[in-house]
Amino acid sequence: MRTYGDACAAAHALDLIGERWALLVVRELLFGPKRFSDLRSGLPNAGPNRLSQRLAELEESGIVRRRKLGPPARTWVYELTDWGHQLEPVLVHLGRWGRLSPFRDLSAGISVDSLMLALRGDFDPTVCGDLSATYALVFDDDRITVRIADGRIDITRGESLTPPDVTLVTDPVTFAAVMTRKRPLDEAVRAGDVTVSGNVALVKRLLDALPRPQTVEPPSA
Numbered sequence: 125m126r127t128y129g130d131a132c133a134a135a136h137a138l139d140l141i142g143e144r145w146a147l148l149v150v151r152e153l154l155f156g157p158k159r160f161s162d163l164r165s166g167l168p169n170a171g172p173n174r175l176s177q178r179l180a181e182l183e184e185s186g187i188v189r190r191r192k193l194g195p196p197a198r199t200w201v202y203e204l205t206d207w208g209h210q211l212e213p214v215l216v217h218l219g220r221w222g223r224l225s226p227f228r229d230l231s232a233g234i235s236v237d238s239l240m241l242a243l244r245g246d247f248d249p250t251v252c253g254d255l256s257a258t259y260a261l262v263f264d265d266d267r268i269t270v271r272i273a274d275g276r277i278d279i280t281r282g283e284s285l286t287p288p289d290v291t292l293v294t295d296p297v298t299f300a301a302v303m304t305r306k307r308p309l310d311e312a313v314r315a316g317d318v319t320v321s322g323n324v325a326l327v328k329r330l331l332d333a334l335p336r337p338q339t340v341e342p343p344s345a
Contacts, residue, residue, distance in 0.1 A: 125181065140185050141211070145170045145178045147218075150204065150211050152237045153188065155268065156281030157203035166235040182208070216245040226342040230304075234296050236266045240279050242303065243334070249275035252333040257326045260288035263296055272330070290322030303334060 126143075128135040141147050145167065152158060152166040163175060170178075179202060182188040187208040192200050204211075219241055222228065252272060259270040260283065269284040270277065294302075298317045301307035309327060312318040320327055 140187065141182075143178060143181065145174060146182060147211070147215065149175070149178050149182060150187065150208060151215055151241055152235065153202060153204045153208070154212055154215070155237055155240055155279055157191075157193075157201040159199055159201050163202065166237055168233065187211075215241055219245045220337070223337055224340050226339045230306075234300050236263050236268065236296055239296055239299055239303070240268060240270075242300075243270070244277055244279055246303070246334040246336070247272075247277045248333055248335055249277075251335060252329065255326075255329050255333065257289040257323075257330075258284055258286065259326070259330065260284055260291040261299070262291065262293040263299070270330075272333075288322065290320060290324070290326045292327060293319040293321075302331065304336060305331075 125139065127139045130136070141150065148167055148170075149163065152163055158166070160175075160179075163179075164170070164172065167175060179188060179190075183190060183202075186205055188202055189205050190200055190202050192198065223242075223245075252275060256273045257271075259272075261268040261270060267281070267283050269280050269282060269288070271284075272278075292299075294312070294317060298307070298312055302309050302312055302318065309318065309324075309331065313320060313324075
């Protein structure tokens with residue numbers, strides 16, 4: 125492992141998670157365990173050898189662990205340790221900072237987990253008021269449950285144990301466009317790119333609780 129050779133705790137943290145793809149592996153595991161193939165789908169630009177190397181390093185550092193699921197799955201998955209989960213606020217705040225950048229390529233690919241991290245980071249409890257609802261977000265085979273109550277947002281991978289108030293079926297690119305106000309929800313629904321089952325007004329209230337920050341001015345030439 126390369127090191128900065130610096131006793132600063134921030135420098136040591138970068139020794140552990142500063143290699144390319146390391147933090148994005150953490151991002152992909154924030155909302156639940158994944159198989160290696162699932163991680164490859166979420167990080168398509170990371171080669172399999174590089175991804176395997178990052179996973180091995182994160183596992184050796186105690187940030188990620190590998191375990192075998194019980195029946196009927198009986199497959200190996202990667203998940204964050206308790207210490208690894210403590211990186212969530214780091215990623216949330218890093219995302220908030222990055223959204224201020226005028227240089228971000230919004231046409232690049234985006235994973236479901238990246239969207240959910242943005243959803244958590246953008247959520248403003250002062251705007252949601254008395255909103256209390258459970259949302260089922262369906263992206264092909266990936267299902268996410270979002271619960272909002274008492275000004276808090278909770279996001280988990282998997283189906284809700286209780287019937288959701290509203291179910292939204294779409295794809296990551298469309299959802300990102302709707303989240304960022306680049307595409308109106310009503311237009312995406314009319315075009316068939318979003319299907320909403322349940323109370324559409326609850327989806328609009330969720331979107332209202334996601335105010336978009338203004339980007340910083342780019343440096344003058």
